[in-house]
Every structure is written in C-alpha cells, then in structure tokens.
Amino acid sequence: MRTRTIDSLLRTAAAREGVISFAGGLPANETFPHKALAQASAEAAGDVGKSALQYDWPEGRLKLRELIAAKMRTRGALVGPEDIIITNGAQDSLALAVEVIGALQVQVGKVTYPGALDIFEASQCEAGTRPHSFTYVMPAVSNPLGSMMGAVERAQVLQADVIIEDDAYADLLFSGPPPRPLLADAPDKVFFVGTFSKTLAPGLRVGWLIAPKAVRAKVLALKQKHDIQACGLTQAVVERLLTSPEFEPRLQKLRAHYRQRSERLLTALSHLPNVHFSVPLGGFSVWLETEIEGSDASWLYAAIENGVAFDPGGLFRPTDDAQHPLSMRLSFSSVPMDQIEAGVARLDKALRSTRGGKLAA
Amino acid sequence: MRTRTIDSLLRTAAAREGVISFAGGLPANETFPHKALAQASAEAAGDVGKSALQYDWPEGRLKLRELIAAKMRTRGALVGPEDIIITNGAQDSLALAVEVIGALQVQVGKVTYPGALDIFEASQCEAGTRPHSFTYVMPAVSNPLGSMMGAVERAQVLQADVIIEDDAYADLLFSGPPPRPLLADAPDKVFFVGTFSKTLAPGLRVGWLIAPKAVRAKVLALKQKHDIQACGLTQAVVERLLTSPEFEPRLQKLRAHYRQRSERLLTALSHLPNVHFSVPLGGFSVWLETEIEGSDASWLYAAIENGVAFDPGGLFRPTDDAQHPLSMRLSFSSVPMDQIEAGVARLDKALRSTRGGKLAA
Numbered sequence: 225m226r227t228r229t230i231d232s233l234l235r236t237a238a239a240r241e242g243v244i245s246f247a248g249g250l251p252a253n254e255t256f257p258h259k260a261l262a263q264a265s266a267e268a269a270g271d272v273g274k275s276a277l278q279y280d281w282p283e284g285r286l287k288l289r290e291l292i293a294a295k296m297r298t299r300g301a302l303v304g305p306e307d308i309i310i311t312n313g314a315q316d317s318l319a320l321a322v323e324v325i326g327a328l329q330v331q332v333g334k335v336t337y338p339g340a341l342d343i344f345e346a347s348q349c350e351a352g353t354r355p356h357s358f359t360y361v362m363p364a365v366s367n368p369l370g371s372m373m374g375a376v377e378r379a380q381v382l383q384a385d386v387i388i389e390d391d392a393y394a395d396l397l398f399s400g401p402p403p404r405p406l407l408a409d410a411p412d413k414v415f416f417v418g419t420f421s422k423t424l425a426p427g428l429r430v431g432w433l434i435a436p437k438a439v440r441a442k443v444l445a446l447k448q449k450h451d452i453q454a455c456g457l458t459q460a461v462v463e464r465l466l467t468s469p470e471f472e473p474r475l476q477k478l479r480a481h482y483r484q485r486s487e488r489l490l491t492a493l494s495h496l497p498n499v500h501f502s503v504p505l506g507g508f509s510v511w512l513e514t515e516i517e518g519s520d521a522s523w524l525y526a527a528i529e530n531g532v533a534f535d536p537g538g539l540f541r542p543t544d545d546a547q548h549p550l551s552m553r554l555s556f557s558s559v560p561m562d563q564i565e566a567g568v569a570r571l572d573k574a575l576r577s578t579r580g581g582k583l584a585a
Numbered sequence: 586m587r588t589r590t591i592d593s594l595l596r597t598a599a600a601r602e603g604v605i606s607f608a609g610g611l612p613a614n615e616t617f618p619h620k621a622l623a624q625a626s627a628e629a630a631g632d633v634g635k636s637a638l639q640y641d642w643p644e645g646r647l648k649l650r651e652l653i654a655a656k657m658r659t660r661g662a663l664v665g666p667e668d669i670i671i672t673n674g675a676q677d678s679l680a681l682a683v684e685v686i687g688a689l690q691v692q693v694g695k696v697t698y699p700g701a702l703d704i705f706e707a708s709q710c711e712a713g714t715r716p717h718s719f720t721y722v723m724p725a726v727s728n729p730l731g732s733m734m735g736a737v738e739r740a741q742v743l744q745a746d747v748i749i750e751d752d753a754y755a756d757l758l759f760s761g762p763p764p765r766p767l768l769a770d771a772p773d774k775v776f777f778v779g780t781f782s783k784t785l786a787p788g789l790r791v792g793w794l795i796a797p798k799a800v801r802a803k804v805l806a807l808k809q810k811h812d813i814q815a816c817g818l819t820q821a822v823v824e825r826l827l828t829s830p831e832f833e834p835r836l837q838k839l840r841a842h843y844r845q846r847s848e849r850l851l852t853a854l855s856h857l858p859n860v861h862f863s864v865p866l867g868g869f870s871v872w873l874e875t876e877i878e879g880s881d882a883s884w885l886y887a888a889i890e891n892g893v894a895f896d897p898g899g900l901f902r903p904t905d906d907a908q909h910p911l912s913m914r915l916s917f918s919s920v921p922m923d924q925i926e927a928g929v930a931r932l933d934k935a936l937r938s939t940r941g942g943k944l945a946a
Contacts (some may be wrong), residue, residue, distance in 0.1 A: 228802070235642070248640065256638045265626035265818065271618050277617045277786035279609065312673060312790075316812040342810045425638035427817025429673075441589070449703045451677040455816040456788025457626065472764050557634070 284310025370504020598894035645671025726754035731865020
C-alpha cells in the first residue's frame with residue numbers, strides 16, 4: 225500500500241525544517257513520562273533477581289501478563305496470564321495473528337490502519353489455497369476515523385468466523401472507560417491486539433496478543449521463531465509503571481490532552497470550504513475528504529511545498545482505487561498545539577492552489 | 586525441529602529446583618553490567634531530545650548504526666551506517682534475511698543453531714517454486730561446536746550464491762579479536778547477522794543485519810511490516826554502553842570468564858568414558874557425542890530425573906535422522922561455576938544407567 229514515493233515524501237516532510245506535520249499518528253513527545261520511565265528503567269536494569277536482561281520464554285514476563293489480564297478482566301474478558309502473549313507492540317501482534325490465521329481473504333472497513341493493510345497484502349500474496357476469511361476491526365476507537373463501533377455493527381461482526389480486534393486506542397477514548405471488547409463475547413474466535421505505544425511510549429515496543437486457546441501454542445512457536453521474545457527490559461519497565469498509583473490519573477490527563485487537541489483541529493477545519501471530516505470520539509486523528517481528483521503523491525508533494533504534511537488517503541484503503549477524491553488522515557496528536565491553526569491555513573492554501581489546477585495527475 | 590515434548594522437558598528442567606542445567610545457551614547472569622545498564626537506561630529514558638521513546642524509522646537509530654559500522658570497519662568490512670538495520674537480536678536478523686532470500690534450499694553444517702533451523706524449516710514449508718539456495722554459516726565461532734572456519738572451507742563457502750553469516754559469538758572468541766568476516770570479501774551476497782545478546786544482555790533485544798544493497802529497501806519494508814522498528818529505548822542504552830571506555834576491557838573479561846568455564850567443563854568431561862566432544866575456541870558450549878542409541882526425549886527425561894539438563898542433539902540437526910547416537914550441546918556459559926563437576930557426574934550417572942538398558946526407545 226505504502227509506495228516508495230509516498231514513503232520518500234513522508235521522510236522528506238519529517239526531515240524538513242518548518243513543515244507543520246499532521247502525519248505519522250505519533251503520540252505527543254511531551255506526554256512521555258520521562259521521569260517515571262527513567263526511574264523504572266534504572267530499577268529494572270539494576271534488578272539482579274528475576275532478571276529482565278536474560279533470555280525468556282516467548283510469552284514474556286509473568287508479572288506483566290498478570291497485570292494485563294487483570295486490566296482485561298475489568299473490561300469483561302475472562303482471561304488469565306496464561307492467555308496473554310507479550311509482543312513488540314500492536315504491529316507484531318497483528319503480524320502474528322495474520323500468520324496464524326493464514327487466510328486468503330480479509331474483511332475491513334472502507335478505510336483502516338495502513339500497517340494492518342501492509343500485513344494483509346503480504347499475507348494474501350503468499351497464501352492462496354486457504355478458503356476462510358477473517359475480519360479486522362477497531363471497535364473501541366477506529367483509525368483513522370476515531371469512531372466507536374455501534375451495537376448493530378458489533379452484532380454483525382460477531383458473526384464472522386475469525387476476528388482480529390485491534391484495541392490500540394481504546395484507553396484514549398476521550399470520555400469514559402474503554403468499552404467491553406469483542407473478545408469478552410467470543411474468546412474462541414477473537415485475536416485481541418493491545419499496546420502501550422499510545423499510552424506510555426512506542427519506543428518501548430511492548431504490546432500484547434490474546435489468541436484463541438486452540439492456536440496459542442502455534443503463536444508461541446512463531447514468536448520464538450521470529451525473535452525469541454519481546455524486549456525483557458522494557459517489559460519490566462511497563463510492569464513498574466502499571467503498578468504505579470500515577471498510571472490511571474495519567475490516562476485521564478492524556479484523554480483530556482488529546483481531546484483538547486482534537487477540538488482545536490476540528491474548529492480550524494470548520495472554516496475550510498468543500499471538505500468533510502470525521503469527529504473523533506478518541507484516538508489521534510481526523511479523517512478528511514475533499515472533492516478534488518488527483519494522485520496522493522502529487523497532492524502530498526504540493527502540500528509539503530506549502531509547508532504542511534499528512535498521511536494521504538490511499539494508505540488507508542484496502543484497494544488501490546484511483547476513483548476516490550483526495551482524502552487524508554490529519555493527526556492532531558503530535559503537532560505542536562499552537563501550530564494547528566497555521567497548519568490548517570497552509571492546508572487550505574495547498575487545497576486552493578490544487579483546485580486551481582496546479583496538481584499533476 | 587524443537588518438538589513439543591522436548592520443549593516441555595526443557596521447561597520442566599528450567600523450573601525444577603536442584604537441576605544443574607547445561608541447557609539454553611544463556612550468558613551468565615553475573616556478567617550482566619547491571620550498574621552501567623541502569624545508568625544508561627535512566628539517561629536514555631530521561632533524554633527529552635532525540636527521544637528514544639518515540640516511533641522511529643525501521644532501520645533504527647543513526648548513532649547506534651554509526652557505532653556498529655565503525656566496529657565492522659575495524660574488521661575489514663567497508664560499511665557505513667546506511668548499511669546497518671537494527672533488529673530485535675540475531676533471531677530477527679536471521680528471520681528477515683531468510684524471508685528476503687525466499688529460497689527453497691539451505692546448505693548448513695552437520696550440526697548448527699536450532700533457532701536458524703526453525704526458520705529454515707518454516708520457510709521451506711511455505712516456499713516451493715524458487716530455485717536458488719543459500720548457505721548458513723557461523724565462521725567466527727560456530728554453535729554448538731565452538732569452532733572457527735578454516736581457510737579452505739572459507740574459500741569454498743564464498744563460492745555460494747547467497748550466504749547468511751551469523752556472527753553472534755565472534756566477540757567471544759577466547760583469544761584474539763574477531764576475525765575478518767565473509768562480508769568483507771563478498772558484500773553483494775552476504776547477509777551479516779550481529780547481536781549484543783551475548784556480550785551485553787539478551788533481554789535488550791538489540792542486534793543488527795547488514796543486507797546486500799540491492800535488497801536493503803525490501804528488508805526495511807519487511808521490518809516495518811513485522812513490528813515497525815526495534816526497541817528504541819534499548820537501542821539508546823546500547824549506544825551509551827558502546828561509547829563507554831569500559832566496553833572493550835569488559836569484553837576482555839568476558840572472554841577470560843567463558844574460557845575459564847570452558848576449561849573447567851572440558852576437564853570434567855575428560856573423565857567420562859566412551860564420549861567424544863568438541864574443544865571450543867570461543868562461545869558458550871561444547872558438543873558431546875556418545876555411542877548410545879535412543880530417543881532424545883527419553884534421554885533428556887532420564888537426565889532430568891538424574892538432576893541434570895542440556896539441549897539434546899536432535900535440535901541441532903537439519904534433518905530428523907534417528908540414526909545418530911545420542912549427542913548433546915552442553916553450555917558452560919550459565920551453569921554456576923562450582924556446579925560444573927557435579928553436573929558432569931550426574932550426566933555420567935545418567936549415561937551409565939542408559940547404557941544399562943533403562944532408556945526407552
């Protein structure tokens with residue numbers, strides 16, 4: 225899905241001084257709990273007892289799995305530590321789930337997470353004889369729309385044979401606790417994907433996968449084959465942060481922080497003519513659609529020339545269908561708060577010049 | 586290769602109090618530089634500048650890649666930071682290399698690293714139409730033998746179309762610096778696999794892959810698809826340890842430490858009747874062969890009942906050929922130094938009772 229051209233443009237935008245970037249879906253640097261992480265890291269690395277520095281089994285550290293299981297039980301999923309497999313973040317969880325499922329066909333929404341599409345594309349190329357399909361969804365907070373799945377769609381999705389439930393943004397629903405996961409209602413067919421990348425820090429690379437019991441041994445064999453285990457040191461760091469009394473209050477602050485950014489972006493976007501955009505209930509981004517025809521690469525190039533960047537819409541579509549008008553994901557999560565209006569003004573300028581016919585096909 | 590039975594027996598041995606274990610190929614817990622790692626971790630997590638906590642590109646941190654490239658250049662390989670891809674340890678490097686090569690056939694020695702065999706087996710099952718083959722070798726220090734590749738074999742291996750050079754133990758050659766890698770002589774066809782798991786700590790999950798330039802972009806796309814990037818925090822930790830004046834003196838100490846253990850094990854083994862074993866030049870282990878026929882699982886079970894464990898020989902063979910007499914890898918690296926003789930005495934007892942016909946087929 226992600227072409228070399230788009231990849232190269234996004235790298236250019238990231239490296240260029242002065243570009244206001246709505247790209248990447250990154251948590252805000254200023255939300256990282258540096259002090260708590262520094263203390264936890266020093267403790268974890270210094271601990272000579274059950275060392276986080278030694279090799280471990282592929283499922284990961286017991287204490288962390290116990291903490292995650294307890295967290296999941298408060299949401300209605302009856303799981304224990306033996307059900308949890310620690311991974312290198314949600315992407316690793318997704319890749320493992322897809323490899324175990326081994327299906328040819330995947331059902332996704334009209335727009336969805338590009339990292340998942342990359343995996344599906346590669347998997348579909350390799351497979352070819354297996355008849356069953358699976359459904360990939362983000363019921364709590366979807367990416368890029370920021371929407372929550374309604375009861376009707378939920379009931380429909382639960383009819384699927386196999387489901388990957390990507391819960392990456394659930395803790396960042398702007399108001400209220402994360403909802404009951406599909407996993408709670410269908411543990412025998414749901415692969416549940418969780419991560420600390422959005423709520424703690426992506427550089428820790430700690431996520432988890434809950435697989436149906438029937439395939440758990442197979443997932444563990446794959447994990448061991450891929451890279452033996454997730455990072456022991458950062459698992460031990462996350463254990464310490466999860467047991468800190470600061471964890472829940474910090475989540476509350478994060479939710480308020482991202483809601484404020486979301487509102488600021490929505491207000492700025494409301495002044496743009498001829499665009500439609502999603503109003504997120506959580507997460508990091510707004511999905512915006514225009515009426516303009518053109519290629520993603522040309523459009524992103526034009527925008528970068530105007531000093532603004534974003535993730536172009538094609539990245540989020542399961543098929544490379546050129547018939548869609550230009551669209552994009554605007555992440556409000558990591559752009560400096562006081563640059564949101566200026567970024568939208570540049571976007572407006574880029575859109576106007578594009579409407580003026582300056583965009584190559 | 587690793588059957589559920591063997592896996593389960595090894596887990597039993599690891600969990601059972603009082604078992605003296607030569608299994609696992611683990612670095613010694615007492616070699617972990619806890620203090621330096623604690624300080625480096627606190628610094629890396631606390632650094633709000635070029636944050637190790639944020640998402641990164643799949644190739645990993647520039648500074649770490651510069652340090653690794655400089656290290657490789659001292660060994661004769663003309664590489665720069667742009668050639669290095671940071672991975673979750675050697676296993677991840679191997680898995681990426683094999684996926685990019687996509688070959689049906691692999692050439693390996695009679696015994697080799699089981700983690701590599703796991704990958705080859707899975708890869709061979711999936712592939713089926715690609716005609717070329719590749720060669721997997723550990724020229725500096727082989728696992729499980731602990732041998733170094735001679736000039737004749739080196740010249741022969743360099744004739745192969747594609748080579749995976751696993752350098753995991755090169756820094757733990759007991760005497761002298763690591764040798765010139767194959768990579769230095771054939772950069773267009775060598776995938777070079779390096780790791781800090783043996784010299785710093787496996788729980789950091791930091792290794793690297795140097796791929797031929799022609800396929801580098803493909804490797805990066807795969808890395809991003811699998812898990813986005815290696816752990817940022819522990820990459821920043823390794824940067825700090827590599828630039829410490831303590832790093833080289835510590836390597837010298839490690840080499841002496843493991844040589845001493847190796848000699849102690851070899852002395853103890855020299856009293857066993859009717860066995861052959863390798864005399865390692867480096868690394869973590871000795872390869873031992875007996876004249877006894879029987880199954881690996883029965884033999885390991887009998888040994889654990891006698892209070893001793895090891896990695897059974899079948900794990901290291903590319904084919905499940907039941908014709909081999911019992912053999913095993915004995916890792917001297919992590920068994921408590923003062924238990925080496927007692928462990929060998931238990932092994933002797935287990936071997937004697939097995940010769941006495943108590944071993945089920």
